[in-house]
Amino acid sequence: MTLLKEPKSPKIQNAKGMVENVLEQFNNAADYIDLHPSIRKILSITNNEIIVNFPVKMDNGDVEIFQGYRVQHNNALGPYKGGLRYHPTVDIDAARALAMWMTWKTSLAGLPYGGGKGGIQIDPSKYSKSELERITRRFTFALGDNIGPEHDIPAPDVNTNDQTMAWMADTYMSTKAPAERSKNQHVVTGKPTGSGGLEGRDRATGYGVFLTIKFWAQQHKETLKNKTFIVQGFGNVGYWAAHFLEQEGAKMVGVQDAFGSINNPKGINVEQLFQYTKNNNGSLVGYPDALEIDKDEFFALPCDICIPAALGNQITEGNAHLIKAKLIAEGANGPTNVEGEKILLERGIAIIPDILCNSGGVIASYFEWLQNRNGELWQMDEVLVKLEKKIKNSFDRVVNYATTEGIDLRKAAYCIAIERIEKAYIQRGIFP
Amino acid sequence: MDKKTFSICPSCIHVNTCILTEAKDKVWSCSEYDDLLHEENTSKPLVQIHEVELI
Numbered sequence: 001m002t003l004l005k006e007p008k009s010p011k012i013q014n015a016k017g018m019v020e021n022v023l024e025q026f027n028n029a030a031d032y033i034d035l036h037p038s039i040r041k042i043l044s045i046t047n048n049e050i051i052v053n054f055p056v057k058m059d060n061g062d063v064e065i066f067q068g069y070r071v072q073h074n075n076a077l078g079p080y081k082g083g084l085r086y087h088p089t090v091d092i093d094a095a096r097a098l099a100m101w102m103t104w105k106t107s108l109a110g111l112p113y114g115g116g117k118g119g120i121q122i123d124p125s126k127y128s129k130s131e132l133e134r135i136t137r138r139f140t141f142a143l144g145d146n147i148g149p150e151h152d153i154p155a156p157d158v159n160t161n162d163q164t165m166a167w168m169a170d171t172y173m174s175t176k177a178p179a180e181r182s183k184n185q186h187v188v189t190g191k192p193t194g195s196g197g198l199e200g201r202d203r204a205t206g207y208g209v210f211l212t213i214k215f216w217a218q219q220h221k222e223t224l225k226n227k228t229f230i231v232q233g234f235g236n237v238g239y240w241a242a243h244f245l246e247q248e249g250a251k252m253v254g255v256q257d258a259f260g261s262i263n264n265p266k267g268i269n270v271e272q273l274f275q276y277t278k279n280n281n282g283s284l285v286g287y288p289d290a291l292e293i294d295k296d297e298f299f300a301l302p303c304d305i306c307i308p309a310a311l312g313n314q315i316t317e318g319n320a321h322l323i324k325a326k327l328i329a330e331g332a333n334g335p336t337n338v339e340g341e342k343i344l345l346e347r348g349i350a351i352i353p354d355i356l357c358n359s360g361g362v363i364a365s366y367f368e369w370l371q372n373r374n375g376e377l378w379q380m381d382e383v384l385v386k387l388e389k390k391i392k393n394s395f396d397r398v399v400n401y402a403t404t405e406g407i408d409l410r411k412a413a414y415c416i417a418i419e420r421i422e423k424a425y426i427q428r429g430i431f432p
Numbered sequence: 433m434d435k436k437t438f439s440i441c442p443s444c445i446h447v448n449t450c451i452l453t454e455a456k457d458k459v460w461s462c463s464e465y466d467d468l469l470h471e472e473n474t475s476k477p478l479v480q481i482h483e484v485e486l487i
Contacts, residue, residue, distance in 0.1 A: 125443065158440050232452070233462075233464055237463050238463060257464055258450040258452055259451065260451060311453060311459050311464070312460060313453070313455065331463075333461050334460075
């Protein structure tokens with residue numbers, strides 16, 4: 001019986017796009033490892049779903065009521081971990097799937113975490129900064145002990161950032177006795193560096209993407225020197241991945257952002273392009289040392305490595321046959337849909353799955369949590385060294401599993417993640 | 433709780449010009465999403481919303 005057919009969760013059948021992909025990937029892996037049916041039942045449903053309604057005074061004195069939520073999927077391996085987003089509409093089924101996805105991601109990365117997701121039903125553009133602060137603080141208060149540094153650890157997501165996390169941490173810590181406040185600083189991650197945040201967090205995800213590509217090259221007895229790559233998305237993940245690849249001698253030959261696509265077979269200088277976009281309202285269009293191309297030409301560009309680092313459902317049955325790269329490194333979440341992946345694998349193109357490739361971010365979150373928990377402040381180089389060690393470990397396990405079982409890297413990654421949780425339940429049993 | 437399926441595109445300032453996808457009703461995360469919460473101004477709304485009909 002697959003997850004989609006579970007009578008207890010009929011609404012999951014209506015999930016679309018990325019959500020469908022997550023569920024299908026879980027089902028494939030769970031079927032492959034013959035997941036214990038009792039554990040499958042446990043993992044197919046969330047542990048807790050919390051809804052809070054809370055009042056906040058606006059700048060003009062009016063009181064508005066807001067609704068916030070936190071979905072806690074599973075904590076067999078440790079505290080729930082996942083982002084908080086502020087958005088006008090909420091899809092609780094999607095939140096469940098995203099919380100589940102965090103469970104797999106943290107498990108695969110070898111972290112002592114489970115998965116969670118949450119947010120507030122709000123359009124942040126309609127509120128002033130001081131109103132957003134009061135909303136965030138009251139939401140934190142409303143959640144109370146449903147979050148906690150050893151229970152559920154939120155992090156930034158859409159429309160939340162380090163400032164939001166700083167407000168949350170401050171509010172949560174203020175609810176504790178004075179002598180206990182400092183030891184609760186790790187209630188959230190993604191804090192500013194001056195408030196317990198981690199140095200290097202900004203580049204952690206992109207560095208992780210680079211590392212998985214480097215490890216893949218090493219595994220194939222190749223170097224990255226003079227390898228060509230294209231990157232979709234020149235934001236935080238895409239830029240840093242490109243930055244480190246270029247440092248390693250690889251050459252960026254194509255970039256696409258929200259505004260347009262550019263190509264130069266001789267190479268595009270990453271830093272120069274970045275500076276250009278900073279002076280051009282964030283857009284790469286018009287960059288003088290490259291030609292603008294049509295958006296549909298982008299994924300067909302000749303290159304060795306393709307890095308979708310923007311959004312989901314980009315490589316599909318519509319364009320997978322056009323890909324020239326030998327390797328897809330999924331910097332974004334869900335950039336390759338199931339049909340697209342089938343075509344790529346049939347063509348012998350390797351895919352480093354998102355759950356592994358972009359895990360640098362969540363691993364850095366773990367480091368921030370550890371740093372706070374231990375009362376330490378880690379330097380950037382220390383963070384990057386630890387990150388490399390952790391990702392190498394995950395990468396090697398996935399490759400070894402895939403090789404031994406004769407399966408693709410994505411299925412191997414999900415199998416490892418689910419087996420780790422299954423093992424925990426088998427060893428601990430079910431109380432009482 | 434509002435149970436409409438949601439996408440982050442309608443609240444992104446690039447929604448009218450973005451070339452990354454036509455399926456702007458199905459985007460859950462995007463590195464190009466413009467997060468304007470870094471604005472320093474404390475007394476007025478951070479951004480003017482572009483009212484867009486969902487595809």
